[in-house]
Amino acid sequence: MKYKIFTFGCQLNFDDSKNIEIFLKKKGFINAQKLDDSDLVVINTCTVRQHAEDKALSLIGSLKRWKETNKDRKLIVSGCASEKLGEELKKRFEFIDYVIGAKSYNKIYEIIEKEFPQKPINTNLNLNYDVSAYQTISRGCNMKCSYCIVPYVRGNEITIEFKKIIEEVYKKAKNNVKEIILLGQTVNSYFDRSEKKDFVDLIREISQIDEIKIIRFLSSHPLFFNEKFFDEYRRNPKISRWIHLPLQSGSNRILKIMRRGYTVERFKEIVKELKKIDTKTSISTDIIVGYTSETEEDFLMTLNAVREIRFSFAYCFKYSPRFNDKEPLTISVEELEKRHQIILSEVKKIAKELINEKKGEVEEAIIYKGSSGKTHTGYNCCIIDSREVEGSFVKFKVTEIKNNTLYGRIYE
Ligand code: SAH
Ligand code: SF4
Numbered sequence: 042m043k044y045k046i047f048t049f050g051c052q053l054n055f056d057d058s059k060n061i062e063i064f065l066k067k068k069g070f071i072n073a074q075k076l077d078d079s080d081l082v083v084i085n086t087c088t089v090r091q092h093a094e095d096k097a098l099s100l101i102g103s104l105k106r107w108k109e110t111n112k113d114r115k116l117i118v119s120g121c122a123s124e125k126l127g128e129e130l131k132k133r134f135e136f137i138d139y140v141i142g143a144k145s146y147n148k149i150y151e152i153i154e155k156e157f158p159q160k161p162i163n164t165n166l167n168l169n170y171d172v173s174a175y176q177t178i179s180r181g182c183n184m185k186c187s188y189c190i191v192p193y194v195r196g197n198e199i200t201i202e203f204k205k206i207i208e209e210v211y212k213k214a215k216n217n218v219k220e221i222i223l224l225g226q227t228v229n230s231y232f233d234r235s236e237k238k239d240f241v242d243l244i245r246e247i248s249q250i251d252e253i254k255i256i257r258f259l260s261s262h263p264l265f266f267n268e269k270f271f272d273e274y275r276r277n278p279k280i281s282r283w284i285h286l287p288l289q290s291g292s293n294r295i296l297k298i299m300r301r302g303y304t305v306e307r308f309k310e311i312v313k314e315l316k317k318i319d320t321k322t323s324i325s326t327d328i329i330v331g332y333t334s335e336t337e338e339d340f341l342m343t344l345n346a347v348r349e350i351r352f353s354f355a356y357c358f359k360y361s362p363r364f365n366d367k368e369p370l371t372i373s374v375e376e377l378e379k380r381h382q383i384i385l386s387e388v389k390k391i392a393k394e395l396i397n398e399k400k401g402e403v404e405e406a407i408i409y410k411g412s413s414g415k416t417h418t419g420y421n422c423c424i425i426d427s428r429e430v431e432g433s434f435v436k437f438k439v440t441e442i443k444n445n446t447l448y449g450r451i452y453e
């Protein structure tokens with residue numbers, strides 16, 4: 042049996058897909074090279090912006106011929122757009138076999154068992170993880186930012202048990218993983234009530250696993266930074282020196298109606314503290330332009346914040362209304378496009394300046410494959426004279442910057 046999985050959206054969706062893949066491999070399935078070879082197709086969808094939903098829908102549409110050529114083939118559409126559209130999806134694409142919403146993602150396992158009842162043949166499967174692996178620590182979100190559909194399609198936040206996470210990370214560490222990327226919509230709000238363990242406790246416990254050399258996490262929410270985290274950041278060198286911290290807007294008025302719960306001043310304070318603890322800290326972010334009622338002035342405040350904070354990178358999004366008549370777009374599409382272009386070119390300019398400052402610096406990096414890897418500070422790198430093995434942690438001196446990548450030589 043052969044499968045193909047298409048995944049849209051965020052890392053959480055990619056981690057869910059990875060787990061489905063492991064499940065299928067244990068049942069003896071193999072990854073199909075071509076669509077026409079596959080007996081099962083899973084499309085794991087996203088709906089955070091209309092564009093994401095449209096891409097998934099158009100892929101589904103393109104599978105009609107594949108599905109109708111052979112009725113035994115199974116098509117499962119899962120994820121966030123499935124949760125939002127539900128039965129509507131089945132009506133529109135009557136050839137879909139199953140629609141599974143993100144809230145009931147576990148159903149996919151039952152359905153695969155039902156459709157493909159063969160027993161697992163490969164329970165001792167060599168899991169073959171890469172050097173870097175995701176670890177979901179919470180699902181859903183309790184925040185309800187005004188523009189965001191995630192809490193509605195993924196539900197309220199559910200934290201994965203502390204012990205279970207440690208067990209899974211441990212298993213990954215025994216299977217070659219050296220870098221763990223903790224995932225959650227507000228990853229740093231993690232709290233296991235029965236064990237009374239928070240995000241910092243989790244990081245501490247994971248750092249005890251020798252094989253794990255670096256701990257990254259996303260996305261952090263500014264609301265959940267505290268002294269306990271800053272202290273840990275100070276004393277724990279395994280914590281990534283690159284932190285993704287979404288700002289969304291540089292206008293306090295907009296942040297307030299977005300219900301983000303912090304001000305630009307508080308955001309800057311957090312960045313300042315992180316950089317005070319380690320000057321190498323690099324911060325990336327998410328920004329939305331053109332949110333409901335955003336004036337030229339609000340927009341200029343965002344532009345200003347971008348100039349002041351100097352992000353190593355920023356994902357800039359054009360506001361995409363998700364709730365029918367509520368929170369509409371209040372500027373023209375041309376104006377939205379214009380603001381997006383302006384912020385994007387500023388972000389790129391600053392990112393370029395920052396990466397160029399790395400020339401001559403000594404950086405630490407984890408090697409992923411051959412000579413390429415990622416620095417502690419989150420930059421892609423290529424170590425020209427690397428004789429190191431995958432997963433090792435090296436120091437190198439940056440000699441050149443090309444295509445957003447730091448090139449350098451081992452530094453002893
Ligand atoms: N939980 C994360 C964000 C998850 S969604 C956090 O709070 O940081 C990823 C990003 O998509 C958000 O940070 C936001 O910038 C963007 N986004 C969410 N809803 C959007 C919408 N309706 N239109 C445009 N961008 C949106
Ligand atoms: Fe959406 Fe806000 Fe939750 Fe992030 S924190 S997933 S932006 S509601």
Ligand code: F3S
Pocket residue numbers: 049050051052053054086087088089093120121122191194195
């Ligand atoms: Fe998209 Fe769902 Fe992630 S809406 S961004 S796949 S949580």
